[in-house]
Amino acid sequence: MMQRLPGLLAALGARVRTGLADLGYTATAFLAILRASGGLWRRPRLITDQIHFIGNYSLVIIAISGLFVGFVLGLQGYNTLISYGSEQSLGLLVALSLTRELGPVVTALLFAGRAGTSLTAEIGLMKAGEQLSAMEMMAVDPLQRVIAPRFWAGIIAMPILAAVFSALGVLGGYFVGVPLIGVDEGAFWSQMQAGVDIWDDIANGVLKSVVFGIAATFVALYQGYEAQPTPEGVARATTRTVVVSSLLVLWLDFVMTALMFNK
């Protein structure tokens, strides 16, 4: 054991050092994207095209998922609330769960799986096909022309998608709760109206989805940009996009929830 100790320590040290180096490298890449964003305001078209693209990718899956999550919330919420005799609060429960948590988080997870992977694969294949090098040789900075517009588009698209998710979720909860189960319609909407706070609940939810947008889009673009330009390399990068951004979103959600709702 004592003989192996220096080896183990060295391995641990090496691990920590590479970890720190990777972190520094990632931070540098993040700053480089921010720096490359400077010229974008002169060409907003680059961003709007990407919002259209990324939003379109995810809209259907987000809308359908939102609706079904709403259905389930309606059913489960009713089953729990009825045992306390407070099924009138179903609207409030559905709306709070969606705006505070499920809307931003589930949207971000779906976004990572749908739009994130295609961003990674697109950038990775552009790199493999020397398209990014070709751009550099044409004196066009790929960070500015390709990466930065997608980055901002992801940040803008995410809260909109989360809003669509939450809105359809509320409607889903309504369909199950009111016409199907028979919760009072007036109570459903009025409790929601009275109990949901625009700053505490909605603004915090939007803030979460903006942060998730930054995280998920950055991870997807970084993985694509740093991918080995081979079929296996792009495949691995795509997988990493889903794993890393999902874990990052869940971790960030925990941290932000702890900071936001700590009354």
Next chain:
Amino acid sequence: MRFPRGKVVAVMGGSGSGKTTVLRLIGGQLRARSGTVEVDGQAVQSLDTKALYMLRRKMGMLFQHGALFTDLTAFENVAFPLREHTDLNEALIRDLVLMKLHAVGLRNAAQLKPAEISGGMARRVAVARAIALDPQLIMYDEPFAGLDPISMGVIANLIRRLNDALGSTSILVSHDVHESFAIADYIYFLSQGKIVAEGTPAELQASVDPYVMQFINARADGPVPFHYPGRTLATDLGLEARS
């Protein structure tokens, strides 16, 4: 190495001999650790990013597989450098792009995407894109690789004609002896990162240098050995131990 104005200069050598590295050094994608690379009087390795990008506007490069943007049509691919670097209006861009595509014989394929045209045609679109801004220096990285003989002849012919029409300098990196010898004014032979021979095509044809002879006559064995260096066959089969 010198690449004089108005000439087509070929850089030849086997795979891994450093041909593409020469192009990357000239384009500033790699920085020279020792020695200097000068383009139009500017030392490439000491330029900052901004100056390097300014210099690159005077260069056009054809990548090995064309490197066209697969999501854009042939027209938009050629229009890309014009849209990025000029403020020309749409009508003028259209005329310029059609002229460039006409020069490579693909004006009527303008609306097709890279996936809808053959490899040789894609290479020609990439040539049109490389010359979109009338560069002073055009670099071709393996322009003949993977092409059928007709397309090869077409590309070779284009390289020569465009060079003469634009009055620019062309650097042709290739291992295709026949086409390169037909169009180049001067040829450098590289092996393992060093210049092993140079001269005009006629001089090199007559050369008795063993490497050049092996290369232009496509011999399997010579200064570049057929066998990967290492132990001998006799050792591996255990014959030396027995005897």
